[in-house]
Amino acid sequence: MKIYGYKNTELASEDIVPDELAEITLVASVQELRKIARFINSAADDMERDNSNWEHRHLSDADKSFEGSPQFVVYRSNTQN
Structure with missing residues (x-):
């Protein structure tokens, strides 16, 4: 698994390049985390x-x-695991 991200800047779309991240932090409510979990499970099922x-x-x-x-x-x- 790899994690990519973009900075929240005012760059032109052609100047925005993803960076591989070492860590992510989700600042979210319990309800938001449950919605995200359902989304990820649904995506895995669809995949x-x-x-x-x-x-x-x-x-x-x-x-x-x-x-x-x-x-x-x-x-x-x-890669498929």
């Missing part, structure tokens, strides 16, 4: 069902209550 075509999912697309939050994206690894 398992359609592994050859499944690429990524955005939390804010699955749950509109996260539309104003930083983007949370689950992306399929090239």
Whole structure:
């Protein structure tokens, strides 16, 4: 597993480059954490069902209550475990 992130800056979209992160911290309520957990489980189920075509999912697309939050994206690894 790898974790990538972007700084929250005013850069032009072509100047934004993801960095591999060593750590992430989620500052969230119990309800938000449970929604994120459901999203991750659902993404894993979808990936398992359609592994050859499944690429990524955005939390804010699955749950509109996260539309104003930083983007949370689950992306399929090239290695399968």
